[in-house]
Amino acid sequence: MFRQSRxxxxxxxxxxxxxxxxxxAFDALILKYGDKLYGLVYHMTSHKExxxxxxxxxxxxxxxxxxxxxxxxxxxxxIYQIAxxxxxxxxxxxxxxxxxxxxxxxSPVQHDPALVDTTHEANxxxxxxxxxxxxxxxxxxxxxxxxxxxxxxxxDIQGMSHGEIAKVLQTSEGTVRSRLHYAHLHLQCALQDSxxxxx
Amino acid sequence: MKPxxxxxxxxxxxxxxxxxxxxxxQDFLCEFHHRQRERAVVKSKLANFFGRVAVWFSDLGPSxxxxxGGVAYATVAALALLMPRGVDVENIPASPVNYQVVPAPALxxxxxxxxxxxxxxxxxxxxx
Numbered sequence: 001m002f003r004q005s006r007x008x009x010x011x012x013x014x015x016x017x018x019x020x021x022x023x024x025a026f027d028a029l030i031l032k033y034g035d036k037l038y039g040l041v042y043h044m045t046s047h048k049e050x051x052x053x054x055x056x057x058x059x060x061x062x063x064x065x066x067x068x069x070x071x072x073x074x075x076x077x078x079i080y081q082i083a084x085x086x087x088x089x090x091x092x093x094x095x096x097x098x099x100x101x102x103x104x105x106x107s108p109v110q111h112d113p114a115l116v117d118t119t120h121e122a123n124x125x126x127x128x129x130x131x132x133x134x135x136x137x138x139x140x141x142x143x144x145x146x147x148x149x150x151x152x153x154x155x156d157i158q159g160m161s162h163g164e165i166a167k168v169l170q171t172s173e174g175t176v177r178s179r180l181h182y183a184h185l186h187l188q189c190a191l192q193d194s195x196x197x198x199x
Numbered sequence: 200m201k202p203x204x205x206x207x208x209x210x211x212x213x214x215x216x217x218x219x220x221x222x223x224x225q226d227f228l229c230e231f232h233h234r235q236r237e238r239a240v241v242k243s244k245l246a247n248f249f250g251r252v253a254v255w256f257s258d259l260g261p262s263x264x265x266x267x268g269g270v271a272y273a274t275v276a277a278l279a280l281l282m283p284r285g286v287d288v289e290n291i292p293a294s295p296v297n298y299q300v301v302p303a304p305a306l307x308x309x310x311x312x313x314x315x316x317x318x319x320x321x322x323x324x325x326x327x
Contacts, residue, residue: 027228034227035218042217052227059231060238137210156211188201195202 011075019066026066030059033076036158037083043153044087045094046142054090058083073167080168084150091146133194140190148183155180 009015011032017025037058042051062079069078141149147169154160154168155176162180166173202210256263 023232030228030231031224034224038219039215039217043214055227056231056234060234063235133210134213152211156208157214157217159212159215184204184207187207188204191207192201195200195206 009071009074009076012071015066015069015071015075018063019069026059026063029075029079033079037079039158040080040083040153041087043141043157044091044146044149046138050090050094054083054087058086061086077164077167081170084168088146088150133191136191136194137187140187143190144183144186148179148186151176151179152183152187 011029014025014029014032018029034055037055038051041054041058042048045051045054058079061082065082069075073081141152144152150169151165154165155162160168162173162176165176169176256266259266
């Protein structure tokens with residue numbers, strides 16, 4: 001019986017060098033996946049300082065655990081798993097510590113202007129509408145549970161496939177699709193009032 | 200009106216370009232290396248300390264067993280002293296509950312009900 005062979009990990013060389021103590025190789029890995037992980041953590045925490053601290057912790061954990069990385073999955077999947085676990089743990093702790101749920105609609109982080117996309121080039125009126133819509137979207141995303149927010153972030157914002165998300169979350173593709181479906185329904189309903197035909 | 204799933208996905212995809220500001224990763228790498236160095240220093244200090252303890256202990260000769268025994272005894276004694284014990288519950292004398300049972304109003308005895316034939320129908324049923 002044949003086992004489907006996995007394509008070689010494109011980061012194998014960097015990982016081997018980093019494991020042997022080459023700090024520049026690990027720097028290269030940070031620079032390669034930094035932006036993606038930043039996006040993941042930032043859209044989950046909605047807080048810049050928390051994102052920064054978490055990223056430091058994620059890369060430090062990865063660096064220390066590099067010796068135990070057996071290559072059963074790609075480095076990319078492995079570091080994403082670390083990021084997801086640490087982020088979910090952090091969110092749990094933050095909820096307990098502050099007693100403030102991010103799902104609380106009064107939370108100011110939802111109105112963080114940094115979360116509003118400003119790259120879209122359109123006429124001023126359309127841009128204003130888009131900003132308002134993005135704010136509504138922020139609120140709606142923050143009302144999602146963490147597992148649903150995680151799937152929306154990975155699929156819709158980061159453009160990962162269902163299969164990749166399933167691997168990272170160590171769940172089935174069916175579960176990923178189901179969570180995504182539910183999250184989309186929720187977001188559609190939340191934007192119902194502010195949705196404009198012009199978009 | 201609701202946005203379609205496709206419209207929603209397009210809206211979310213606009214955030215794909217969200218990135219930290221210019222120069223962020225250079226500062227990030229500096230801090231990362233600084234933290235790693237600090238961690239390594241702490242680690243080596245600890246390793247140094249335990250190494251010295253091990254050397255000192257092995258230099259003690261046969262008396263090390265006495266020291267070891269003393270430390271073990273002190274640890275056990277400290278644990279026994281610090282271990283939380285069950286709280287003694289005082290025996291509080293039981294007092295009767297001050298509650299009087301009020302008898303319910305007596306029901307009208309059955310024999311006082313008017314069951315005379317005039318209130319009965321032809322088949323013996325009650326007529327109202």
